[in-house]
Amino acid sequence: MKTDIKLAGVGGQGILSIATVIGEAATAAGLSLKQAEVHGMSQRGGDVQSDLRLSTGPISSDLIPLGGADMILSMEPMEALRYLPYLGPEGIVVTSSKPFVNIPDYPDEAALMEELDALPGLMRMDINEVALRIQAPRSANMVLLGMAARNLTILSPEELRKAIRSVFGRKGEKVVEDNLKAFDAGYESIQ
Amino acid sequence: MxxxxxxxxxxxxxxxxxxxxxxxxxxxxxxxxxxxxxxxxxxxxxxxxxxxxxxxxxxxxxxxxxxxxxxxxxxxxxxxxxxxxxxxxxxxxxxxxxxxxxxxxxxxxxxxxxxxxxxxxxxxxxxxxxxxxxxxxxxxxxxxxxxxxxxxxxxxxxxxxxxxxxxxxxxxxxxxxxxxxxxxxxxxxxxxxxxxxxxxxxxxxxxxxxxxxxxxxxxxxxxKSPFNKLEKGKGLGVIACGIACNYVQESLPEGISLLKISQYPLPASLVRELAGISDGILVVEDGQPFAEEGVKALLGADYPVYGRLTGRLPRTGELNPDNVAEALGVSRGEIRLPAKNLSPRPPQLCKGCGHRDVYTALNQVLADYPDARVFGDIGCYTLGALPPYRAIDSCVDMGASITMAKGAADAGVHPAVAVIGDSTFTHSGMTSLLDAVNDRSAITVILSDNLTTAMTGGQDSAGTHKFEAICLALGVEREHLHVVVPLPANMEEITRIIREEIEYKGVSVIIPQRECMQTLARKQRQKKAEKQ
CATH class of the missing domain: 3.40.50.970 (Thiamin diphosphate (ThDP)-binding fold, Pyr/PP domains)
Incomplete structure (x- = not known):
């Protein structure tokens, strides 16, 4: 079994923390893993992405081929669309619905949502609003991971919760609790 | 252990x-x-x-x-x-x-x-x-x-x-x-x-x-390197160098020969062995056609060798599983079309970054000097080339800002302004400044000091707290060396100084000095974590 995830967002939104948590869970579960990140200049308010590949067998390429991703997991709706050619025929898109507008020519929001909604199996939610509502404003990325967890078969929600504990453990119990709460809120939001 | x-x-x-x-x-x-x-x-x-x-x-x-x-x-x-x-x-x-x-x-x-x-x-x-x-x-x-x-x-x-x-x-x-x-x-x-x-x-x-x-x-x-390995098959032979091996293996057609190369000089014996059992060789390597040229030289003009030089793989850009699959003749399923509602999102200077204030001031002054040229350098501030600032005319290599400004000033460009960061200055800009001082070149150097090597993530910068001393020691005159704090509140002072120094027909150095927003925020987070 293999799962290829294209993680997307804008520099500073916390996609690498999502990758770290999934990576930790995958390692604990004894899965093979490759995760290609973007560092350097593109972190500064530009688009960022990470290729995350999980498998029960060996993994060759660090990069996901076109049409190969099982999931696009995005912290920003337009950034989810950027990687559409990578999405496989059965792949799904899980994304934040809240545009992050830091460029003058951001597309028309209604047209953007229409294009997103036309994708089969799309899941979108205002994760920042959810994070605020549960009083964990810095944990929107874990809300998104919770949404993704509903659709991951290669890792169980309990394995991901355990990984959240171990990744955020050194930042104190409050941070762990906020992130778990956010994860659960995302998980419960999808039936 | x-x-x-x-x-x-x-x-x-x-x-x-x-x-x-x-x-x-x-x-x-x-x-x-x-x-x-x-x-x-x-x-x-x-x-x-x-x-x-x-x-x-x-x-x-x-x-x-x-x-x-x-x-x-x-x-x-x-x-x-x-x-x-x-x-x-x-x-x-x-x-x-x-x-x-x-x-x-x-x-x-x-x-x-x-x-x-x-x-x-x-x-x-x-x-x-x-x-x-x-x-x-x-x-x-x-x-x-x-x-x-x-x-x-x-x-x-x-x-x-x-x-x-x-x-x-x-x-x-x-x-x-x-x-x-x-x-x-x-x-x-x-x-x-x-x-x-x-x-x-x-x-x-x-x-x-x-x-x-x-x-x-x-x-x-x-x-005989343990990292070079020949797997024998038939038909087309493939040479895959370093990471290229993973892309080849992602879509390796059954039964072809694969020579993995991870140690050079090019292992001539293995390449000859592969050539002997193959109809032709495809060289897959990231970067420039280094191995491909070597293989061609080794096997002679008559032996078919394919790669970046023959167009079987793109001549520029990195390898990926897709261009390698195509070169191997492996077809993939249908690919979705790119989205319609999409705009590029280039990186930009952080909100509150001191470089922003530097460019605001510089643009304000240079609006009155249509012949001005600004020679940039390598760092976050290279982003000043992009909108909204469009403030620099060049970026070539570490330290080139000062020396290019000098050369352009020698040729008659005025004002000739150099913009260089603190870490880039100690890396390769100090010798440039000495050249300019010795030749009394009419240049204005803006040494934008954010107290760190910011673009790579905030490493220590070799000259922090030493820049005035370094500039003076290299011969910059005291009255043409200024330290300012790049903040909107200080815009009047900064623009006045830039204007005056542009008019000076010798070397001036202006040091806008304010800590990088990223390292500052990191320090504050660390302090907060220590308190808890």
Whole structure:
């Protein structure tokens, strides 16, 4: 079994923390893993992405081929669309619905949502609003991971919760609790 | 002992591999995608305890020379840089192959095909060939780790530095790595062979002859390297170098022959063997057609060789599973069309960054000088070339801002302004400034000091708190040296100073000084965490 995830967002939104948590869970579960990140200049308010590949067998390429991703997991709706050619025929898109507008020519929001909604199996939610509502404003990325967890078969929600504990453990119990709460809120939001 | 498995970036696997190979010092200047190697060693508690030297160097040349000194003293040293850093350290690197080494030296060059954060895609393997040293090119994170002990042993056995070449996608990709046992550091044993190290022509001729004499040995070692492997099949033969191997394996058609190359010089015996059982050879390599040229030269004009030179693979840009699959003739399913509602999102200067205020002030003043030219340099502030500022006219190499401004001023350009960051200034701008001072060039230098090497993630900057002293010592006149705080509230003062100094027909230096927003925020977070 293999799962290829294209993680997307804008520099500073916390996609690498999502990758770290999934990576930790995958390692604990004894899965093979490759995760290609973007560092350097593109972190500064530009688009960022990470290729995350999980498998029960060996993994060759660090990069996901076109049409190969099982999931696009995005912290920003337009950034989810950027990687559409990578999405496989059965792949799904899980994304934040809240545009992050830091460029003058951001597309028309209604047209953007229409294009997103036309994708089969799309899941979108205002994760920042959810994070605020549960009083964990810095944990929107874990809300998104919770949404993704509903659709991951290669890792169980309990394995991901355990990984959240171990990744955020050194930042104190409050941070762990906020992130778990956010994860659960995302998980419960999808039936 | 740290046995077991660890999830590591390629960079981190190199760092840990070097530590476990008995490293005594890492010498480096930050540069994407190589930075994390040195940072890993700096943060490793065992390395700190055992006194492994790891402070950032001023530039790649000082790094290479310090490593050579440590090697001279008998200990193992690692030098790390991005590909263009090889240009800076080339003098020391090429001559270190002439002196040879005592303690092992491994030079890691991290190439950036596709120029994710670089100004070119030069292939460092050419430097290895030029200097006539062994080159290693790991294909995955495990080999990054495993190759370090091998590389240091090889370096000491041959008494030559070894070049290890990686690319962005390996440097910045994480995978599980099986960790072995650590070996102790070498003990202090300075070399006593003076004739090897004093490169007067008489000695240099002897040393060079011995380097040339070693070449057949290097070739033989590559031929039987544990990292080079030929899997025999039939039909088209494929040569895959380093990381290219993974892309080939992602879509390898059944039954074809595959020669994996991870050690150079090009293993001629293996290439000939592959040619003998194949109808033609496809060379898959990231970067420039280094192996492809070698294979063509080896097999002659009549043997069909395909690769980047023949258009079977793109001539520019990095490899990926898609262009490699296409070159292999493997077809994929239908691909979705790109989305319609999509705009590019380029990187930009952070909100509140001091460079922003610098460009605001500069643009305000230069609006009155239509002939003005602004020579930029390498750092976050290069983003000043993009909207909304569009404030710089050039960005070429580390330190070029000051010297290009000087040359342009010599030619008659006025105002000629240079914009350079603090770390870039100490890296390669100080000598430029001395040239300008000695020639009394009419240039205005803006040394935008954010107290860190920001673009690579906030490493220490070699000249922090020393810039006024450095400028004065280089001969900048006191009355034409100004330190300002780049904040909107100070705009009037800053623009007045820039205006006055542009009118001065000599060298002026203005130092806008304010800490990087990113390092400031990180320090505040750390303070908060310590309180809890």
């Amino acid at each position: 740290m046995l077991g498995k660890k999830l590591l970036l390629g960079d981190e696997a190199i760092a840990l591999g070097a530590l476990h190979a008995g490293l005594s010092g890492v010498y480096a200047y930050p540069g994407t995608p190589s930075t994390e190697i040195t940072e890993f060693i700096q943060n490793d508690p065992v390395a700190r305890e055992s006194g492994v030297r790891s402070r950032w160097c001023t530039n790649e040349k000082t790094a290479m020379e310090a490593a050579l000194g440590m090697s001279y003293a008998g200990k193992r040293a690692l030098v790390c840089m991005k590909h263009v850093g090889m240009n800076v350290c080339a003098d020391a690197f090429v001559n270190s192959a002439i002196t040879g080494v005592k303690g092992g030296i491994v030079v890691v060059a991290a190439d950036d095909p596709s120029m994710h954060s670089s100004q070119n895609e030069q292939d460092s393997r050419f430097y290895g060939k030029f200097a006539m040293v062994p080159i290693l090119e790991p294909s995955d994170q495990q080999e990054c780790y495993d190759m370090m002990a091998y590389a240091f042993d090889l370096s000491e056995k041959l008494r030559l530095p070894v070049l290890l070449r990686i690319v962005t996608r390996l440097a910045h990709s994480r995978a599980s790595v099986t960790i072995g046992e650590a070996r102790p550091q070498n003990s202090l044993a300075p070399d006593v062979e003076r004739g090897r190290w004093v490169l007067l022509p008489g000695n240099a001729k002897r040393q060079y002859a011995s380097l040339v004499g070693l070449q057949p040995t290097l070739l033989e070692l590559a031929g």
